[in-house]
Amino acid sequence: MTEPASEGFLEKNRVRTLAALSVPAVLVGVVSALILFGLDELSYLLQELLWDVLPHAAGIDPDGGWWVFGMLTATGLAVGLIVRYLPGHAGPDSAATEFGGPALPLKVVPTLAAAAVIGLAGGVSLGPENPVIAINTAVLTALLTRLFSRVPDRLIIGLTVAGTVGALFGTPVAAALLFTGMAGSMAGKAALFDKLFLPLVAAGAGAATMILLGGTLLKFSLPDAGGDTDLWDVLAGLVIAPVAAALGLAGVFAFRWAHRLFHRLANPLLFTTLGGALLGLLGVLGGPLTLFKGATESGELLRSTGESFGYLLFLAVVKLAALVVASAAGFRGGRIFPALFAGVAFGLAAAALLPDVPVSVTVSTAVLGLVLAVARDGWLALFVAVIITGDATVTALLCLAVLPAWLVVTNAPHWLADDGGDGARPRGTA
Template sequence: MGEAVMSSADQYAPLRGRPYLKLLVLAALLGVPIAAASYWFLQLITLIQKWVYTDLPRGLGLGREPLWWPLVPLLVAGLVVGLAIRYLPGRGGESPAEGFHAGGVTRPEALPGVALAALAGIGLGVVIGPEAPLIALGGGLAYLAVWLRRRNVPERAGAVVAASGSFAAVSTLLGSPLAGAFLLLEASGLGGATAAAVLVPGLLAAGTGSLIFIGLDSLTGHGTFSLVIPHLPPAHRPTIAQFLWALAIGLAAGVLCWALRRLALLLRTRAERRVLASTMLAGAVTAAIAIGYAAVTGRSSSDLLFSGQFGLPKLLTDSAGYSVPALVLLIIGKGIAYCLALSAFRGGPTFPAIFIGAAGGVALSHLTGLPLVTAAAMGIGAMIAGMLKLPLSAVLLTTLLLGANGLTVLPLVIVSAVVAYVLSIRLTPPPDVPATQRAPAGGAAGGATPAADHGR
């Protein structure tokens, strides 16, 4: 018993040392420039989108965006991203087809490729989010700052510094240090003393960084990045019927998330054989889907393009302007474009999943009399949990999105998110285990072999 208590206490010994205090000071200092860089990176993406889809057509004398226009920027996006993946170090970042990941260190030589692939893909209309590149760039910039002073950075210290930079960067996007920390910790799977060692400097970097992007808001007038959707109607207390809807929505979202990931992985296998041709083809098909949606519904192609981060408030506040057939076309088209982006481009999977879940909720509210905010909340929570496989983050992000309504619909969001998560996990086959790690079919009576133990 005494040994166990001592061992438990010793887990936190590194946190009491002077090197850890120095690490905290470094994290606080790094949070400032990384938050500023993240703020301007997100602003640059927004400016590229506005310039390409609004200012450029007008400057060319075409007036409003012509119906065929998405084909131009999306072909350019495919070309630039394909070149970045094919020729630049780091292959433009991790493929989002595997889902949301945290942890790891982006090496300095990979930073230009990650930034270029994100700016081209997200800025030019690909259905992918900015959170994964931000996490990679924030962590890579933090590591680069330490590496420039000391080339032989210890592995553990480098990982903690990189995590602090990622915390500061993603908190700029989410508008909340707590939300960013929660998302990264659940995705990394850390716990106990290890989680504390990473969490404290990460929170400190995110906290100091938040002061920077709040200050930049007042100085520039561009505004901060906030998840809260304004001007939503009030939500009402949950009913038994709505709990049954939460089960149904969770089941539907679980199947849909499994199908989207399955298709994305299947397409990625083929895309990796001829990267440049695949990214350009994915861009062209995405443009064709957006053009078809705009032609059939009479709505803007921007409904279907982009991550959905900035289109979500309009979808919910102008829900009466969307007919049920238009919403069904939007969900199908956005889902296919999402799969193409996951398979061939670089970015994060979070915001398109949020948008698709919200669109499904809006469609249900038209058909069944289910309250709009309640239906959208269940759809959002279920899609985040099913696509990211992070049920706690799904509940937190949905609550933040809905502001004052979040706590009212929280029980329903929990039910839909948990059902979608469990079903998505059950439908996903386990990863292949190398033959050297598999347990023998007929083990000896004396117990498992070391290889069998490792395989478990």
């Protein structure tokens, strides 16, 4: 991830500089949210067409195995055609890039947006964050270098990441946590909050815009713990989080192997179509809940009752496998929301096994472990786990549970391709 601003740029006339840069920061946040909202709404419209209008017009059950398999295979074929033949080739492989890389050329944006929207609508188990951040970065870098020529490109990229993350979660807190770890390691005399000031402005503008447009992608929360957590709840969380992190690491190792295997086929048309077919089989196996990015489906799963431990664990494994295939096969998308669903399913499985432990504890600690292993960012994992609980009594437990989970993942590989599929070399760090 890129640094939010250079030290020297903030040091000169600090107050005046921060005040002046608040204007482009607000613009970045608003535009980031508008693009996210537009792409997400477009994907939902296409999803309704593919999974509701068309099958019902043809008299076919959209949850039936043949439709699921056929739709995901066709989605893989469509994305493969875009990556192989259309100008821009949908940009670099999402699995080989991280947040905050250099801005892509504007000519890449249309095909990247098309590949992302088709994948989201077609049921691929990836979220919107990676392609949306790449699109926003390309658009806003081109726009702000014309309107505010003195603003460094590196600052624009950092503000764009912050604005998009703020819009994704409907709060600037996630962006603040992400940039705290980064800014804390920067040398210099500027106060930490000075370094966070502009990213917070962009993230706040993005979050406010997204809320005004109708909310965020996380539209569910857990029941509260019903009182203070006790010692057994703490012990359960200290076990569930690292076990969930270990499950996530199994996905990391499987992904790195699968990415190399898929990309031996060389032609994107072949490996995305094959990936779509495998996702179709997993969709038939796991059912409709294991399709798509996983945000809405997580809420549906939480509202269900009486599911067995084995079934819930099965859903977690299928979703993680679908994330591995989707990420390895060249689809454009992010990993956070599918990991969130896998964490919710794993946490509900733990709740079925430990009925005396509150669901808010089992699910939040499982989400913490899964997201930590997949995203490899302790602050982000902690934030996602906290925000879905909405329960302050669980926060202290989560701050403890993240520690053993971090020990599990700290020396393991990141979920980032090391073979540069699609001709793109990995850039940045997780």
